[in-house]
Amino acid sequence: xxxxxxxxxxxxxxxxxxxxxxxxxxxxxxxxxxxxxxxxxxxxxxxxxxxxxxxxxxxxxxxxxxxxxxxxxxxxxxxxxxxxxxxxxxxxxxxxxxxxxxxxxxxxxxxxxxxxxx
Amino acid sequence: xxxxxxxxxxxxxxxxxxxxxxxxxxxxxxxxxxxxxxxxxxxxxxxxxxxxxxxxxxxxxxxxxxxxxxxxxxxxxxxxxxxxxxxxxxxxxxxxxxxxxxxxxxxxxxxx
Numbered sequence: 001x002x003x004x005x006x007x008x009x010x011x012x013x014x015x016x017x018x019x020x021x022x023x024x025x026x027x028x029x030x031x032x033x034x035x036x037x038x039x040x041x042x043x044x045x046x047x048x049x050x051x052x053x054x055x056x057x058x059x060x061x062x063x064x065x066x067x068x069x070x071x072x073x074x075x076x077x078x079x080x081x082x083x084x085x086x087x088x089x090x091x092x093x094x095x096x097x098x099x100x101x102x103x104x105x106x107x108x109x110x111x112x113x114x115x116x117x118x
Numbered sequence: 119x120x121x122x123x124x125x126x127x128x129x130x131x132x133x134x135x136x137x138x139x140x141x142x143x144x145x146x147x148x149x150x151x152x153x154x155x156x157x158x159x160x161x162x163x164x165x166x167x168x169x170x171x172x173x174x175x176x177x178x179x180x181x182x183x184x185x186x187x188x189x190x191x192x193x194x195x196x197x198x199x200x201x202x203x204x205x206x207x208x209x210x211x212x213x214x215x216x217x218x219x220x221x222x223x224x225x226x227x228x229x230x
Contacts, residue, residue: 004161033217041203043162043220056217090161092218107154107218109161 003027006091006110013081014118021076021113023091031055031096032074033107034066037088049074050096081117088112122206127225130196138191138224140206145186149208152218153180153191157202162220165191165204201228 004025013019025032033056034046048056049068063079078085091110123141130136142151153165166173166180168189173180179192193200205223210216 035220042222043156045217045219048217092161106152106164106167107162109163112159112161 003108004091004093004110006089006113008113009111010114010116012116012118015081015083017081018077018079019081019115020078021089021091021115023074023076023110025072025091025093025108027093027108029093029095029108030071031094032068032071033092033094034074034076035090035092035109037090037112039087043090047074047076055096078115081115083117086115086117088114122208122221124204124206124221124224126222127227129227129229130193132198132228132230133195136193136196136200136226136228138193138204138206138226139188140190141188142206142208143187145208146210148210150210151180151182151186151189152207152209153178154205154207154218154220155202156205156223157199162205167209196226196228198228198230201226 006023011019031050033048035043036046037043045058046060047066051071052068065077068074090112092107094107150167150169152167154162155165156162166175166178168180168182170182172182181190203223203225205220207218
């Protein structure tokens with residue numbers, strides 16, 4: 001069973017289109033994240049949700065709108081796609097509070113969605 | 119989270135030990151040292167973490183300096199599958215709203 005699964009794995013689309021990426025985790029974690037990895041390979045946090053509540057919203061254009069229907073799902077909708085949005089987007093999950101001695105202290109990442117805007 | 123400094127790249131021969139250094143001179147008392155790695159075309163994966171004492175798990179060992187201003191991730195026998203970017207990250211215990219912040223990491227190449 002895949003712990004954090006993202007769909008689609010690849011997404012090629014034209015500028016101006018609207019697209020969504022879906023993420024699901026089956027680890028029972030209460031917090032989910034979206035990270036963006038650009039062509040220079042820098043990983044940057046975009047959003048974080050805890051129990052369906054937005055807790056982190058980094059400086060990201062309004063065209064990006066996350067949505068968490070429940071704590072196991074976090075989707076990312078992108079409006080009016082631009083060339084600069086081309087990147088790999090990673091979903092991750094964790095327990096919100098890093099608890100020492102617990103088994104569940106790390107982040108688990110999905111395998112990524114490679115978005116190419118042409 | 120405090121900043122870490124890692125070499126951009128390192129190279130190792132297969133089946134030899136690898137020591138990946140990380141400097142974190144501004145570490146605070148509540149910062150835990152985490153290591154993640156990112157294999158090619160995959161998401162990052164957790165490797166190990168520690169606070170003050172050295173730690174061992176099935177993947178690696180973490181050696182932490184007595185003053186905690188540096189640490190070393192040790193892969194005891196590098197394999198080709200260990201070729202990845204390794205990230206050393208400081209994270210406040212019970213950090214709540216603070217997410218993992220990734221730096222540039224060290225790109226490890228393993229030579230057969």
